[in-house]
Amino acid sequence: MLEVLRDVLVTPTEMTAIDNAAAASGIDSFALMRSAGTAVSAAALRLFPEALRFVVLCGPGNNGGDGYVAASALADGGAAVAVFALGNPEALKGDAARAKSACPLTVQPLEAYEPKLGDVVIDALFGAGLTRDLPAEAQRTIARASEGHVPVIAVDLPSGVDGRTGEIRGASFAAVHTVTFMARKPGHLLMPGRVRCGTLEVFDIGIPARLVSERAGDLRLNTPAAWGSHASALDPATHKYRRGHLGVFSGGPRSTGAARLSATAGLAAGAGLVTLASPTEALAANASHLTAVMLREIHGTEDLAAWLKDKRVNAFVLGPGFGVGKKARDFALMLCDRALVLDADGMTSFEKDRTELFERAASSGGRLVMTPHEGEFARLFPEIAAEAALSKIEKAQAAARLSHAVVVYKGPDTVVAAPSGHAVVNDNAPPSLATAGSGDVLAGIMGAHLAQGMPAFEAAAAAVWRHGEAGRRAGRGMTAETLVECIPPLP
Numbered sequence: 001m002l003e004v005l006r007d008v009l010v011t012p013t014e015m016t017a018i019d020n021a022a023a024a025s026g027i028d029s030f031a032l033m034r035s036a037g038t039a040v041s042a043a044a045l046r047l048f049p050e051a052l053r054f055v056v057l058c059g060p061g062n063n064g065g066d067g068y069v070a071a072s073a074l075a076d077g078g079a080a081v082a083v084f085a086l087g088n089p090e091a092l093k094g095d096a097a098r099a100k101s102a103c104p105l106t107v108q109p110l111e112a113y114e115p116k117l118g119d120v121v122i123d124a125l126f127g128a129g130l131t132r133d134l135p136a137e138a139q140r141t142i143a144r145a146s147e148g149h150v151p152v153i154a155v156d157l158p159s160g161v162d163g164r165t166g167e168i169r170g171a172s173f174a175a176v177h178t179v180t181f182m183a184r185k186p187g188h189l190l191m192p193g194r195v196r197c198g199t200l201e202v203f204d205i206g207i208p209a210r211l212v213s214e215r216a217g218d219l220r221l222n223t224p225a226a227w228g229s230h231a232s233a234l235d236p237a238t239h240k241y242r243r244g245h246l247g248v249f250s251g252g253p254r255s256t257g258a259a260r261l262s263a264t265a266g267l268a269a270g271a272g273l274v275t276l277a278s279p280t281e282a283l284a285a286n287a288s289h290l291t292a293v294m295l296r297e298i299h300g301t302e303d304l305a306a307w308l309k310d311k312r313v314n315a316f317v318l319g320p321g322f323g324v325g326k327k328a329r330d331f332a333l334m335l336c337d338r339a340l341v342l343d344a345d346g347m348t349s350f351e352k353d354r355t356e357l358f359e360r361a362a363s364s365g366g367r368l369v370m371t372p373h374e375g376e377f378a379r380l381f382p383e384i385a386a387e388a389a390l391s392k393i394e395k396a397q398a399a400a401r402l403s404h405a406v407v408v409y410k411g412p413d414t415v416v417a418a419p420s421g422h423a424v425v426n427d428n429a430p431p432s433l434a435t436a437g438s439g440d441v442l443a444g445i446m447g448a449h450l451a452q453g454m455p456a457f458e459a460a461a462a463a464v465w466r467h468g469e470a471g472r473r474a475g476r477g478m479t480a481e482t483l484v485e486c487i488p489p490l491p
């Protein structure tokens with residue numbers, strides 16, 4: 001993979017534009033296909049030297065063309081190879097037709113394929129060109145290969161995975177390895193496509209990086225490259241107020257734990273000071289559990305207005321365990337011209353009346369981050385959630401545009417989107433993060449970044465990444481408490 005394209009994500013439409021630009025610049029498109037198919041054959045031999053037979057399944061487009069190249073290369077190398085085609089191979093066009101005519105092997109119809117022990121399938125049925133559900137014939141072949149437990153290497157994408165959305169179109173192969181070209185596609189990262197890819201190899205087939213970057217949009221993988229320049233090292237002359245003061249709002253006496261998790265995480269993630277703002281009746285419960293986190297009584301809007309005069313308290317987390325209702329709405333509206341992470345109950349409180357929040361976010365110049373999981377997203381953005389054709393990335397981008405906030409659409413494949421359309425997709429979060437209180441920890445880390453002065457998008461993306469790393473360090477038996485102890489330093 002080209003180093004400069006390591007974090008770039010390219011949609012299938014952008015990839016088509018890149019192919020066209022490569023052809024227009026004089027690059028031989030058949031040479032690209034040869035390079036792609038040869039990379040697949042090399043991966044097959046590297047991963048399965050013990051295979052008794054390579055079975056190459058070729059589709060009606062250029063993905064199939066890559067398959068014919070791979071089949072020829074494997075046969076040239078002395079491997080046993082069988083080729084099966086979907087549709088009439090004589091109807092192939094362009095480079096794929098050329099690849100087929102250069103392939104010395106007999107081509108059988110797809111339905112004739114019977115999996116055998118020792119087979120390794122090379123799936124070249126559909127790649128970036130998949131635009132509708134797989135034909136029934138392809139779905140039946142997938143079922144047979146899966147029943148036969150045949151390992152599959154996918155060309156570009158496992159057939160059936162939509163490269164734009166990661167959704168499964170009818171059925172899909174579950175590959176052990178996928179070889180894609182030049183850059184990752186959203187379907188390699190978004191669920192459920194991600195788990196169907198197996199290990200992912202991004203192979204440089206020779207399109208100049210400039211042609212790729214110029215046509216790639218504003219979509220990246222979430223790595224420190226996306227926000228590292230905002231994560232400055234500690235100045236030896238710093239003091240705690242310079243590291244920011246985070247305020248976290250506690251719920252009532254029976255639901256104080258969530259906010260304490262956010263507060264503790266905020267302190268561990270680098271806020272200089274953290275104050276837990278507690279209603280009167282929860283002060284005792286909170287006081288008995290806090291040490292380094294400070295405690296302040298904030299009962300109603302008057303208390304909050306008085307506290308907000310202290311401009312050193314420069315970021316807030318509102319929502320974890322707070323309770324749904326008018327108090328949450330009033331507090332959020334008072335806070336959204338500052339830096340605010342609005343999580344959990346904080347968002348749900350605006351389910352029936354979000355206009356004022358979004359207008360304030362647009363006009364205040366504050367830094368508002370909202371962190372919905374799937375259920376909260378559907379509550380706050382029902383019309384966007386209902387758009388079945390949109391990918392998770394496109395939904396997060398639409399929600400960010402509508403709300404004028406940075407939207408962190410959580411899950412195994414968390415997407416962080418800014419109102420500008422800029423977005424990152426996260427891939428370092430282990431499934432053990434699906435544990436009670438894990439989202440509260442994430443909100444606290446985000447709050448710490450905002451308190452330290454990071455812009456909202458970078459604060460959110462960096463928090464999602466650190467949360468994922470913390471999850472890896474904490475291991476499978478983690479709880480939200482042990483997760484806090486494992487938050488790594490900012491790189």
Ligand SMILES: NC(=O)C1=CN([C@@H]2O[C@H](COP(=O)(O)OP(=O)(O)OC[C@H]3O[C@@H](n4cnc5c(N)ncnc54)[C@H](OP(=O)(O)O)[C@@H]3O)[C@@H](O)[C@H]2O)[C@@H](O)CC1
Binds near residue numbers: 134135155
């Ligand atoms: N990027 C690059 O530079 C390079 C890319 N390369 C390779 O090219 C691949 C993309 O090729 P591709 O555009 O021909 O698309 P592909 O996935 O083969 O589909 C074929 C056609 O099938 C059709 N069709 C779609 N869905 C269908 C369905 N459900 N059931 C039935 N038919 C369906 C649809 O045509 P339609 O019927 O809509 O006219 C579609 O166009 C890419 O994945 C990579 O492997 C390499 O060669 C190296 C250079």
Ligand SMILES: Nc1ncnc2c1ncn2[C@@H]1O[C@H](COP(=O)(O)OP(=O)(O)O)[C@@H](O)[C@H]1O
Binds near residue numbers: 433434
């Ligand atoms: N299967 C998964 N793989 C990786 N991360 C996950 C998975 N499920 C949830 N997460 C992450 O764990 C956190 C859970 O947050 P949330 O749903 O708000 O839970 P809670 O309210 O219990 O804290 C989110 O950051 C989410 O992205």
Ligand SMILES: [K+]
Binds near residue numbers: 127157
């Ligand atoms: K494929």
